[in-house]
Amino acid sequence: VDQLLSIDSELKATYQVLNNLRQAIKTNDWNNYNATFWHTEGISPEMQLTLKTLKEHHDEIENTFNYPYTNGPLEGTNNKIKAIKRAGFGYKSF
Template sequence: TKRITEEMKNTIKTLESHHDEIRNTFTTHYSNGPLEGSNNKIKAIKRASFGYRSFWRFRTRVLYVFKIKTKRALITK
């Protein structure tokens, strides 16, 4: 008889508890990739700038990089 290790039992238990979520990843075409890319770009701006003194300037820079054009976006305080 073969015995199942504790690690394998935990893996099976995890797969069973997240079965619906795992199935959804294969049946739908949604991805959080674009959102992760946006977050990464914002973090790169923060690293490159070594911190802005003004949040509004940082916000304006992020909006400029993403080419978001709004009248209120360009208002700095």
């Protein structure tokens, strides 16, 4: 990895931003997550687009850092209901 990063400065900058984001999310560190957006010089256009998308959902992402709640169990229940409805499609009644 170090050899590839030494070849291309854009790849190195993108790699550093990506790993900073991953580390901030892994450690649930909101301050480092925000700091990553200030050090984006020389990154790839794809990463710029990704960061733009993350900025658009800034408030929602902040909530995931600050609160331990998730809608995962509710989404799982909805998925089960939809699976039952698909399995029962075409029958006159249950």
